[in-house]
Amino acid sequence: MERRKQWMGWLTTGLVLILAAVAQAATPMSESEKCLVCHGRAPIEPTAVGVEPAAPYVDRTALAASAHSETACFECHRDFASGKHPRQRFRDAQQRKLRYARLCRQCHSDAEITLKPVHARLLEQAQEGVAPVCTDCHGAHNVAPISGGKILQSERRYCLGCHEHPVSTVLQSGETLMLQTDLKVLDGSEHHMLSCSDCHFGFSAQEHPQRNFRTRRDYAIASSDSCKRCHFDKHTRTLESIHYAILNQGNQLAPVCTDCHGAHGIAAVGKDRAFSAKRCKQCHSAVYETYARSIHGNALINEHNQDVPVCIDCHRAHDIVNPLTLEFHDGIPDTCANCHSNKRIMGKYGLSTDVVKTYLSDFHGVTLNFYRKQKEALLKPGRPIAVCTDCHGTHDIASDAESDPRVVKERLLLRCQKCHPEATENFPDAWLSHYEPTLEKxxxxxxxxxxxxxxxxxxxxxxxxxxxxxxxxxxxxx
Amino acid sequence: MKQQPRRGESIRRFSPLRLTEHWVNAGAIVVLVLTGLAQKFHTLEASQWFVLRVGGIDTIRLIHHAAGAVVILLTLQHILVAFFLVVVRKAQPGMLISRKDFADTLDNLRYYFGVRQSPAVCDRYDYKQKFEYWAILTGQILMTVSGLILWFPTWAARFLPGEFIPVAKALHTNEALLIFLLIAVWHIYNAIFSPDVFPLDTSIFTGRISRERMVHEHPLELARMEGIPVEEVLKERREEMHLLDAQGFLQH
Missing domain, CATH: 1.20.5 (Single alpha-helices involved in coiled-coils or other helix-helix interfaces)
Structure with missing residues (x-):
């Protein structure tokens, strides 16, 4: 009994082995396999001298994973069917690419591909003389099933297939909107890890919705809305800003995210403070010119000093409030204190950090502090009280040490008279110029x-x- | 011949004018101290609470100025009345400081240390009262001048150097503290907590003082009022003090 079982086992194994050997010998190598004997062996030397090296290498794995895994080589490369291997010469890689891209159209008719809006636009361009190259987006031997389109190559590569060319569209107003972007710019930006559709949501390899904008500005404003998908904290802060308020009133010139930060070339903020100030200059050029002459601006622009305040240090970046409000005015001692009470920064320039303290302990500072407390307690707001900028100026702040004391005093008197109209020449001396009383001062x-x-x-x-x-x-x- | 009050009787010490002066001055100083300290110690939580409670710093300053104006008028009135009484009425200026006051101070210190048997023999105002009176009067004059400079700084700068404004501020704030401490420590002790008068020296409110206290505290004035030699008053005082001593002895 036991012996018989063993013998049957041996017999079955032997039969299977013999059948397998016969089947192996009887099935001839497939056409594609034959091609891959050479083309699957990387890399093959260029086929012609004096031309760019072609790379007729085919990655087996990519091919097997592609939508065309069941397609035989000669179904696309028809010239090479039934063992033929004609020599091919191309002027350059571009010509070769164009030739091979046409192979796709042997099966994929115009009617089929125009079903996708993105192709329709490409075919329009073809009529204008710019031939679309299927493989630019879809790849060649690794052509992927459309349902998994995002992994074609990279999405960016896919979009740039068209958008790195000078494509454009005409808006309702008749303005032309360029839709071109540059891979170098994208790679140099802070967003180089993002895909196109991360910002251009609604667009993908499958979807290319038609958008209708009246003007280029409309488009810019609408596009900047996509920033808030990630930067929601900044977005909510801009809602409190004067720029947003102006935009809301219908002034389309009010800046949106991309006006300061750029779009595809979005740069890291805070690296170059002078650059930040120049962003504001785009609209506030007169203020910038005044600032550039001030002690702060001069140090920034001419000495590349990174300690001095730029626009956003006083006005803040996203929640920029109206600087003409009493609220902003009352907060100015705090704004200046950010640096002028900082021993580390002031120590470098031999400046006193007591300036804010001496102000706050004197008449004006005490009154101002009480007014601020009163405002918090919802009592009626007080009158405006002289703060730092009222005597020192704002964008035109000059160094007092370098100014003529008589000029300083004259200007101070004019300033005093704004609130104390009957003030006379002696009056400004009532202010001890931020000095703590000493035997000298x-x-x-x-x-x-x-x-x-x-x-x-x-x-x-x-x-x-x-x-x-x-x-x-x-x-x-x- | 003067009317001669006897033991257990009370004597008129202050006229209604002085009672009114005290009431007005006390009231104004309480207001000034409250509204002033809140500004001097502006960083304290309590000051800020008080200022907001009253209705803001402007209200505080308004009240301070108003109370200040009351004190200014009162001080002016007091000086004018004193001038009138002394120059026109030829009244005896009881508050003038004399060499005797310094002697009294030393006598009293000797008495406190047990070197002397009895306290100093004082007239209508003893040296403690004179010290307080002049400290408050000069204080109020200083406060008036510095206060007016701070109240009307641009006006002051017309005929004074600008530096006088911070000087006035320093003077005002320091002198205020001095007056406050003088009243809080010295006056409150002498008028309320001193064993001689506890629980309250009522003479500035009723205008009257007991003859007993006159014997002890103002023997010279009493002798003059009753037309008797001062030795008689002092004898009376000694007897009463021995009586006290005896009582103390018995109690032990």
Whole structure:
């Protein structure tokens, strides 16, 4: 029993092996296999001298994964059918590519491919003399099933197949909108890892919806909406900005994301502060010119000093508020304090960090602080109080050390008179110019403070001793 | 012949004018101290709470100026009345500081330390009262001048150097603290917590003082009022103090 079973096993194995060998010998090598004997062996030397090396190498794996995995080589390369191998010569790679791209159209008719809007546009261009090259987007031997279109090559490669050429469209207003972009620009941008459809949502290898814009500005404003899909925090901040408010009022010149940041060439922010200031200059050129002459702007532009404030340091970048409001004005001491109370920055230039403190402890600073508290408590807002910029200027801030003291005083008097119209020549001296009173700077104030600081404790201690003595005497008398 | 008040009786010490002066000055100073300290210590949470509660810094300053104006008028009135009384009425200026006040101070210190048997023999105002009176009067004059400079800085800068404005501020804020401490420590003790008057020295409110206290605190004035030699008053004082001593002794 046992022996018979063993013998049957051996017999079955032997039969299977014999059948397999027979089948192997009987099936002739397929046409495609024959081609791949040579073309699947990488790489094959160029076929012609003096031309760009062609690479008739075929990656077996890519071919097997492609939509054409079941298609025989000669079904596309019909000239090579039934063992023929004609010699082919091309002027250049472009010519070769164009020739081979035509092979696709042997099967894929115009009617079939125009079903996709993206092809319709390409065929229009073909009539204008720019031949579309299927393989630019779809690849050749690795041609992928359309359902998995995104992995054709890269999506970017796919889109750039058209959009790296000077394609354009005419908008309703008659303006021409260029739809061209440059791979180099894309690769150099902060977004080089993104796919086109990450921003141009709605577009893909399958979808190329028709968009209708009235003007180029309309298109720019609408496009910048896609930024908020990722940068929602910045978007919500812009909603509070004066730029957004102006845009909302219908002024289309108000800047949107792409006006400052650029679109395909979007750069990393904060790398070059001078660049940031120049962005604002695009619209605010007069302010920029004034700023460029100021102590801050001059240091930025001529000395490449990265410590000085640029526009966005005071005005903020996204939530830029109207600088003419009382709220902004009242916040100015804080704005200046960002740098002028910072010992690390001020130390480099030998500037005092007491300027904000001395301001806040003087009459104006105290009043301003109370007004701000009152506003928080929803009491009626106070009057505008002189803050840093009222004496020092805003975009035209100059160094006081380098200015003529008489000129400074004259300007200060004019400033004082804005709120104190009856102020006379002596009046500006009431301000101790941010100095803490010392024997040199404000001797009388210093001496008054000093004498009270000495006399007050003596008086209080003396009086308390008197009181204690009195109580002691009373207790002893009892 | 003067009317002679006897033991247990009370004597008129202050006229209604002085009572009114005290009321007005006390009220104004309370207001000035509250609204002033809130500005001096503006960073304190309590000051900010108080300022917002009153209705904002402008309201605080308005109240401070109004109370300041009251003190200015009161001080002016006081000086004018004093001038009138002394020059026209030829009244005795009881608040003038004399050499005797310094002697009294030393006498009293000796008494406190037990070197001397009895306290100093004082007139209508003792040296403590004179010190406080002059500290407050000069203080109020200083506060008036510096306060007016701060209230009307542009006006002040017309005939004063600009630096006088921060000087006025330093003076105002320091002198304010001095007056505040003087009242909070010295005046409140002498008028309320001193064992001589506890729980309250009512003479500035009623205008009257007991003859007993006159014997102890103002023997010279009492002797003059009653037309008796001061020795008699002092004898009375000694007897009462011995009585006190005896009582103390018995209690032990």
């Amino acid at each position: 404000a001797p009388v104030v210093y001496l008054v403070n000093l004498s009270y600081r000495i006399f007050l404790p003596i008086m209080v201690v003396g009086l308390i001793l008197q009181i204690l003595l009195h109580i002691w005497r009373y207790a002893v008398n009892r």
